[in-house]
Amino acid sequence: MSVGAAELLPGTGGRVDLPDLAGSGALAARSPLQLFWRRFRRDRVALVSLWFIALLIVVAIAAPLVVSLLGLPGPSVQNPNLTNAFGSPLGPSSAHPFGVDPLGQDVASRVIHGTRVSLIVGIVGTAVATVLGTIVGLLAGYYRGWTDTLLSRMVDVVLAIPVLLLGLGLGAACEVRGCLGGHVQSGLGVIIFLIALVNWTYIARIVRGLVLSLREQEFVIAARSQGASDMRIMSREILPNLFAPIVVYASLLIPQNILLEAALSYLGVGVRPPTASWGQMIAAATPTFSTAWWYMVFPGIALLLTVLAFNLLGDGLQDALNPRIAR
Amino acid sequence: MLDSIKRSASLALVGGACAALALGLSACGSSSGTVSGASGIKAPPGVQTPAGESQTGGVRGGTLTVLNHQDFERLDPGQAYSSVDYEAVYATQRPLYSYKPNTFAAPSPDMASSPPEISSDRKMVTVHLRSGIHFSPPVNREVTSADVAYAIERGANENVANPYFSTYFGALEGASKANGGPISGIATPNSHTIVFHLTEPKAQILASALVLPLSAPVPEEYARKYDAHKPTEYGNYLVATGPYMFKSNGAGKVLGIGYEPGKSATLVRNPNWSAATDFRPAYLNQIAIQIGGDPNVIGRQVLEGSHMVQNDTPAQSIVQLAYEQHRSQLEISPGAGTNYIAVNNHKGPFANVNTRKAFWAALNRVAMNKARGGELVTNVMTHFIYPEIPGFEEAGGLKGPQVDYNDYPAGNAQVAAKYMRLAGYPSGRYTGGATVQIVGATGSPNAQDAEIVNQTLKNLGFKTKFSLVDQSVMYSKFCGTPAEEIDVCPSVGWAADFGDPQGVLDVTFNGKHIEPSGNNNWGQVNDPTINRKMEEAESIVGTQARAAAWGAIDRELVAQAAAIPFAFDKEPNIEAHDVAGIGDVWNIGAWDYSFTSLK
Numbered sequence: 001m002s003v004g005a006a007e008l009l010p011g012t013g014g015r016v017d018l019p020d021l022a023g024s025g026a027l028a029a030r031s032p033l034q035l036f037w038r039r040f041r042r043d044r045v046a047l048v049s050l051w052f053i054a055l056l057i058v059v060a061i062a063a064p065l066v067v068s069l070l071g072l073p074g075p076s077v078q079n080p081n082l083t084n085a086f087g088s089p090l091g092p093s094s095a096h097p098f099g100v101d102p103l104g105q106d107v108a109s110r111v112i113h114g115t116r117v118s119l120i121v122g123i124v125g126t127a128v129a130t131v132l133g134t135i136v137g138l139l140a141g142y143y144r145g146w147t148d149t150l151l152s153r154m155v156d157v158v159l160a161i162p163v164l165l166l167g168l169g170l171g172a173a174c175e176v177r178g179c180l181g182g183h184v185q186s187g188l189g190v191i192i193f194l195i196a197l198v199n200w201t202y203i204a205r206i207v208r209g210l211v212l213s214l215r216e217q218e219f220v221i222a223a224r225s226q227g228a229s230d231m232r233i234m235s236r237e238i239l240p241n242l243f244a245p246i247v248v249y250a251s252l253l254i255p256q257n258i259l260l261e262a263a264l265s266y267l268g269v270g271v272r273p274p275t276a277s278w279g280q281m282i283a284a285a286t287p288t289f290s291t292a293w294w295y296m297v298f299p300g301i302a303l304l305l306t307v308l309a310f311n312l313l314g315d316g317l318q319d320a321l322n323p324r325i326a327r
Numbered sequence: 328m329l330d331s332i333k334r335s336a337s338l339a340l341v342g343g344a345c346a347a348l349a350l351g352l353s354a355c356g357s358s359s360g361t362v363s364g365a366s367g368i369k370a371p372p373g374v375q376t377p378a379g380e381s382q383t384g385g386v387r388g389g390t391l392t393v394l395n396h397q398d399f400e401r402l403d404p405g406q407a408y409s410s411v412d413y414e415a416v417y418a419t420q421r422p423l424y425s426y427k428p429n430t431f432a433a434p435s436p437d438m439a440s441s442p443p444e445i446s447s448d449r450k451m452v453t454v455h456l457r458s459g460i461h462f463s464p465p466v467n468r469e470v471t472s473a474d475v476a477y478a479i480e481r482g483a484n485e486n487v488a489n490p491y492f493s494t495y496f497g498a499l500e501g502a503s504k505a506n507g508g509p510i511s512g513i514a515t516p517n518s519h520t521i522v523f524h525l526t527e528p529k530a531q532i533l534a535s536a537l538v539l540p541l542s543a544p545v546p547e548e549y550a551r552k553y554d555a556h557k558p559t560e561y562g563n564y565l566v567a568t569g570p571y572m573f574k575s576n577g578a579g580k581v582l583g584i585g586y587e588p589g590k591s592a593t594l595v596r597n598p599n600w601s602a603a604t605d606f607r608p609a610y611l612n613q614i615a616i617q618i619g620g621d622p623n624v625i626g627r628q629v630l631e632g633s634h635m636v637q638n639d640t641p642a643q644s645i646v647q648l649a650y651e652q653h654r655s656q657l658e659i660s661p662g663a664g665t666n667y668i669a670v671n672n673h674k675g676p677f678a679n680v681n682t683r684k685a686f687w688a689a690l691n692r693v694a695m696n697k698a699r700g701g702e703l704v705t706n707v708m709t710h711f712i713y714p715e716i717p718g719f720e721e722a723g724g725l726k727g728p729q730v731d732y733n734d735y736p737a738g739n740a741q742v743a744a745k746y747m748r749l750a751g752y753p754s755g756r757y758t759g760g761a762t763v764q765i766v767g768a769t770g771s772p773n774a775q776d777a778e779i780v781n782q783t784l785k786n787l788g789f790k791t792k793f794s795l796v797d798q799s800v801m802y803s804k805f806c807g808t809p810a811e812e813i814d815v816c817p818s819v820g821w822a823a824d825f826g827d828p829q830g831v832l833d834v835t836f837n838g839k840h841i842e843p844s845g846n847n848n849w850g851q852v853n854d855p856t857i858n859r860k861m862e863e864a865e866s867i868v869g870t871q872a873r874a875a876a877w878g879a880i881d882r883e884l885v886a887q888a889a890a891i892p893f894a895f896d897k898e899p900n901i902e903a904h905d906v907a908g909i910g911d912v913w914n915i916g917a918w919d920y921s922f923t924s925l926k
Contacts, residue, residue, distance in 0.1 A: 078782055080694035080737075086647045086701035102698055103775055176766055176794040176805060186794070268769050272793055273778045287771050290623065290644045 039320040046316020049309040056306060060115040067109045072096070075113040076274035079104035088291045099294035101284065107295055110276035111302050117270075117277040118306060120188065121261040122254040125195030129257075130250045133200035134242065137207025138234055142215055152208070155201045163198045163260070164267065170194065171269030187271050191264055195257045206249060207242055214238050244321035251314035255307040262303055278303045368661040368706065368714050368725065368897070374650070375658040377429045377912040385610040385907055385924025392635045393616040393918075394625045398589050402573070402581075403562035404540035405478065405487040410915050413540070414638050417911075418594060418614070418920040419567040420543035423454055423475065423521075426913040427606065428922050431662055431715040431826040432870065434538045435606060438475065438568065440519075443537065449528035449866055454537065456519040461599035463567040465579045466546045470568060472515040474544030480510050481550070482541050486559045491824060494834070495536035498529040507554065528866040531873065535827040544568060549579070570609035570921055572597040592616040594920065610924035626901060630656055634925055635903040636918045643700045643771075646899045650703060656902050660916020662715025663896035664822035665708060665831070666699070668780060668815060669806060669849035670891060675814045676761050676789070683888035685746035688732035688739050689783050695893040698775035704899050707736040708892035711832060712881045715912055717870050718828035721878025725895075728885045743787060756788030763789045766805040767817040768798035776818035776893075784815070807846045819849050820896070826913060828877030829865060836889055837861045852889045 030038070041047055059066050067074065082090050082104035091099045098107035140151040167190070173179055174186040184190065214220060215238065223237050262279030264270045271277045278299040285296035370376045393414075400409050407416045417425060424434040424443075436442060438460065444453040460470045479496060482489030484507025496502055500512030512524040523533055536542075546566060553561040563582035565573055571594040574585030586592040594614040602609065616638075626645030629637045630653045641649070649657040670677040670686065677683050696705040709727020712718040727733050731742050744755030752758050763784055767777025774795055781793045796805065806816035823830040834840050838853030857880060864876035884890075898915040902908040909922035 076782065078691075078694065078779060080691060080697050083697050084701070086643070086650070086703060087697035087699065088647065088701075102771075103694070103778060172796065172800070175796050176764070176811075268795070272795060273774070274781065274793075284771070284774070287642065288644060291647060 036320050040316055043316040043319060045312050046319075049312040049316065052305070052309045053313060056115055056119060056309075059112060060119045063113045063116055067112055070108070070112075072109040072112075073106050075105065075110045075276045077105060077109075086291075088288065089295060091292070091294055098298040099292065101281070101295050102288060102292070107281070107298050110281060111278070111299050113276040114278045114281065114299060114302065115306075117188065117265075117275065118258045118261060118303070121191055121195065122258040122310070125192045125257045125261075126199065126250050126253045128192065128196035129199035129253065130203055130246060132196060133203025134207050134239075134246060136200065137204040137209075138211055138238065138242075140204065141208040141211025142230065142234055142238065144212070148208070151204070155204050158197065158201045161198070163194060164263065166197075167191075167194050167264045167269045168267060171264070171267075186269070187275075191261050191270055194264065195260055198260075199253055199257065202253075203246065203249060206245060210242055210245060211238055214241055248314060248318040248321055251310065251317050255310035255314070258303070258307055258310070370659045370661075371650075371654075371703065373654040374703075375655070375908070375910070377658070377660050377910040377916055380428070380658075380907075380909045382428060382909060382922055383608065385608060385922070386926065387610050387924070388612050389610075389634065389925040390613040390615055391611050391906065391920070391923060391925065392632075393614055393638050393920075394620065394629055394635060395616060395618050395637070395639045396620050396622045396625055397639045398618045399586075399592070401562060402565060402586065403487070403559060404543040405482050405489050405545065405559070406562065407540045408490055410917050411639055413914050414917050414920065415573075415592065415594065415616070416540045416543075417569070417914070418571045419565065419569045419573065419597070420540055421460065421568040421605070422540055422542040423456075423537040424542075425538055426826070426911070428909050428911045428913075428919050431913040432717050434535075434826070437605075438470065438542070438544065439537075443534040445530040445534060445868055449530040449868060450525045452523040452525075452530045452534050452537075454521050454523075456521070457604050458519060459601060460568055460604050461601075462544075462546055462549075463572040463597045463599050464575075465577060466549050466566045467599060468546070470544045471518040472521040473518070474546055475521050475542060476509075476513045476515050477547040477550070478543055478545040479513060479541055480505065481507055481545060481554055481559075483507055483510070484554055484559070486554055486557045487561075488558070489541050491536065491539055491541060495532060495539070495824075496541075498525040498527045498533065500524045500526055531868045532827065532829055532865060535825050535830075538825045567597045568600075570597055570600045570602075570605065570607050571595065571614065588618075590618055592618070607921035608924075609921050611920065614920050629901050629903055632903050633905055636906055636908055636923070637901050638918050641899055641901050645901065646700060646704065649899070649901050653901075653904070656904055658900040658902070658908060658910045658916055659703065660898045660900065660910050660912050661706075661895075662713055662912060663898035663915040664820055665711060665713045665892065666695075666705075666776075666818055666820040666894040666896060667708065667711070668776075668817050668891035668893065669819045671812065671814045671851060672887075672889060673809070673851040673853065674812055676757065676759060676763060677814060679750045680887055681746045681750035682757075683891070684732045685743045685750060685787060686783070687888050687891045688735065688746060689743035689787055690891055690893065691736075691738040691779065691783070692893040693737045694779050695776055698779065699772040699894055704897045706895040706897070708895045709733055710881050710885050711836070711890070711892060712828050712877065713823075713831065713895050716823055716826055716828055716831055717874035718831075718878040718881065721874050722881035723878075723885075728882050730885065732888065733885065738783070740786075747787065752788070754788075758788060761790075761814075763791045763814045764812070765791055765793050765815045765817060766801055766813045767793075767795050768801045769795045770798070773798060773818045780815060780817040803845070806849045807842075808844050809841060809846055809851055810843065816849050821847075822915070828874060828881070829861075832877060832880055832884070833861055833865070836884055850890050852884075852887075854883075854887060854889070857883055857887070857889075 082100040089100045089102050096106050100106055136151050140148040170190050171186050174184055178185040220237050223233050265277045265279030266283040270280055281299040282296050289296050397411050399412050401407050401412055404416055404420045421438045423439040425437040426434050440455045440457045456472055481487045482492040483505035499510055501510045514522040550561045553559055553564055564579045565581050573581040574593040574595050575581045576584055622642040625637055626641045629635045670683055692707045699705055710722045712722045747755045765781055781791050784791050805811050805813050821835055834847045836852045838858045841848045841851055860880050867873050867876050900910055900916050905926040907924045907926055908918045910916040911919045
């Protein structure tokens with residue numbers, strides 16, 4: 001997307017002195033952000049998704065307060081009286097709307113607190129991967145030659161790593177005593193590391209391809225001819241033009257990473273109890289699904305809705321940022 | 328309950344799918360239930376127990392289909408170790424002594440013709456063998472004492488590596504240098520007599536160990552060539568002495584014929600077995616064992632199917648289903664082992680006996696048991712010798728020793744605070760700087776155990792570092808390696824190899840058994856008084872005398888809060904409606920193929 005744009009608007013904002021080309025209308029200039037928002041807000045589904053994600057973020061930040069306001073016990077409060085004689089947890093009730101788990105912990109409370117892990121992993125993991133991938137892709141695409149070869153082969157090597165197996169291995173190796181002399185402890189840190197390790201490569205490839213094209217554009221040639229340094233060209237001329245595809249791709253990565261966290265937690269690599277995580281809850285619920293469906297269903301629904309919201313938001317962002325490929 | 332009980336010689340219990348608690352048995356109605364074993368523990372009305380199952384009058388003939396989601400580990404009697412292995416091994420092999428299904432206290436002569444004779448100095452055991460017992464094809468000849476001697480001697484062969492040999496047969500003269508060849512301490516004065524000479528007065532424990540599969544005869548001329556392989560291949564060419572044998576070809580080959588690993592096994596009648604020489608009725612003609620599958624699916628197949636049993640642990644949901652809808656097809660067996668929390672007696676906050684007592688008092692054992700499946704399948708554990716093992720009553724029975732930290736199954740914060748104060752923390756909460764390292768096992772119910780323990784310690788004021796690893800890793804790398812200095816292992820457990828209390832307490836709490844790796848004294852309990860009492864009790868002869876001595880040691884362990892007990896296991900087993908299953912109380916209630924019949 002090129003910088004600068006203008007279109008006919010009936011309002012007064014952004015008015016410029018130009019001939020009246022549309023009768024009573026005025027020709028007004030709009031910023032890219034305004035154009036994006038104008039397009040984005042027309043997409044009701046994406047807008048609802050955005051609001052849902054905003055709500056999730058609020059819930060994640062204020063989880064203890066939300067739990068308290070709802071009159072629920074804390075996520076780690078164990079109450080064996082809420083299980084029956086077989087140790088099977090009791091189902092949904094007014095006091096425990098999502099039921100309890102086999103330790104008598106409130107599932108709703110844990111689902112709410114689980115939002116934190118999912119969003120931290122989804123957002124932080126994606127952010128780390130995006131920054132890393134953008135830098136690598138930018139350098140590879142801009143410098144080409146041996147730099148490109150070296151970085152691209154590095155990408156190939158990382159892409160060949162089986163992430164789930166690596167996750168299982170790291171989780172096992174770093175459990176109890178940690179890895180690298182105890183500096184890397186299992187849990188959230190390992191999950192974010194894995195996500196960043198795997199996902200930067202995809203972003204790097206996309207960015208590299210775009211940069212290879214952008215570096216031949218006239219505005220880059222012009223900047224170079226005016227004596228701009230490589231760093232300036234990359235940061236001031238090329239990077240702004242990568243914004244839209246990076247945002248779109250990152251928004252689509254977030255749900256993937258939330259699912260990856262859930263998968264790793266399901267496999268026992270993720271965060272450890274008593275910290276609540278949706279994947280971990282689903283894994284723990286598997287043996288008791290036939291007698292305690294709620295223990296799996298509610299975290300599953302939370303996971304489904306969150307991933308769906310991020311996916312729909314990503315689609316909306318793509319449509320708004322790239323109107324030429326909009327459906 | 329127990330997926331596969333590991334016998335005490337080297338490993339511990341695998342955490343089970345379910346268990347239960349002692350109090351408030353209203354839902355299961357134990358107060359009006361049937362006595363399920365010698366310990367007097369009752370099962371709910373309508374539920375079967377090994378003690379209540381008739382061992383006679385079964386219908387002869389037919390094929391029993393056995394569904395196991397687990398495979399066998401080792402079928403060679405010199406190597407067999409897990410309860411699933413035992414189901415097949417005891418149907419095909421005859422040790423010198425074995426237990427009838429309803430007892431874990433009194434072995435019956437099996438290959439032997441009479442009880443073992445123990446010398447007055449307790450350094451010699453003499454056993455006389457029955458006549459007329461023959462090996463199955465292709466060996467066919469009569470069993471002699473030399474076959475029993477070879478069976479035990481090969482246990483020391485590194486290619487066989489019997490897990491019990493050093494523990495129970497290590498006192499034999501020449502055992503320390505044994506490598507599979509003749510052992511000087513084993514003599515066969517005639518073809519039907521075998522004599523064991525010991526270097527120490529440990530005749531009783533050796534005599535008790537003669538119920539192990541290791542004492543089942545093995546024909547040397549047939550097996551030696553297989554034992555020369557590392558590991559031995561005798562398990563692929565088994566010959567039998569019991570009523571059944573693995574289906575095999577003319578050369579005796581079992582692998583691929585009567586046993587396909589991961590798929591199936593087939594037991595057929597041993598044509599050389601004589602009912603006149605055995606107490607087993609052997610009603611069935613054939614046992615077809617299917618291996619693999621999801622426990623939930625298997626369980627439903629059995630409950631709704633015909634002529635089927637499940638012979639490993641049913642899923643927790645299946646146990647509940649069986650109890651609610653197919654109660655007569657459910658068997659609950661007491662005495663399936665112990666579950667306790669190992670705490671580091673040697674170093675760290677729990678080196679202080681009062682800190683351990685505070686932990687014991689604070690722990691909600693009811694919650695621990697509920698996490699394991701509820702009261703149907705466990706009792707709250709109050710000491711360390713478990714039901715059906717001699718010494719259980721002497722150690723306090725179900726209620727256990729009456730000490731305040733043991734008196735509150737659901738935990739008592741005031742009692743816990745009292746002991747924390749005695750430990751030197753005036754506030755009643757831990758205020759030291761140490762972080763308690765908890766290493767638990769993944770999977771249900773071990774992970775839940777660990778979570779409850781973690782929360783209990785936090786409530787006592789401890790800062791914890793909580794980790795979950797695979798159960799085998801938990802034992803081998805952390806809890807079984809003292810150098811790791813793990814403070815708390817939340818769910819370790821133990822099942823005896825045979826009905827003797829020494830097998831429950833010695834390896835797990837005797838300081839002399841602390842090993843740098845593969846250690847089963849997980850709490851590194853090393854109390855000189857307890858060690859000395861165990862040394863004295865080892866040489867005692869006679870079930871009652873041993874029960875009294877080891878029961879007293881158990882009470883001492885409770886007084887020292889050497890570990891924090893929480894669940895006496897009971898084992899659920901399920902059968903189809905048209906099977907008259909007989910469970911072995913000595914083998915966690917697993918169905919005994921030699922006694923089970925079809926209706």
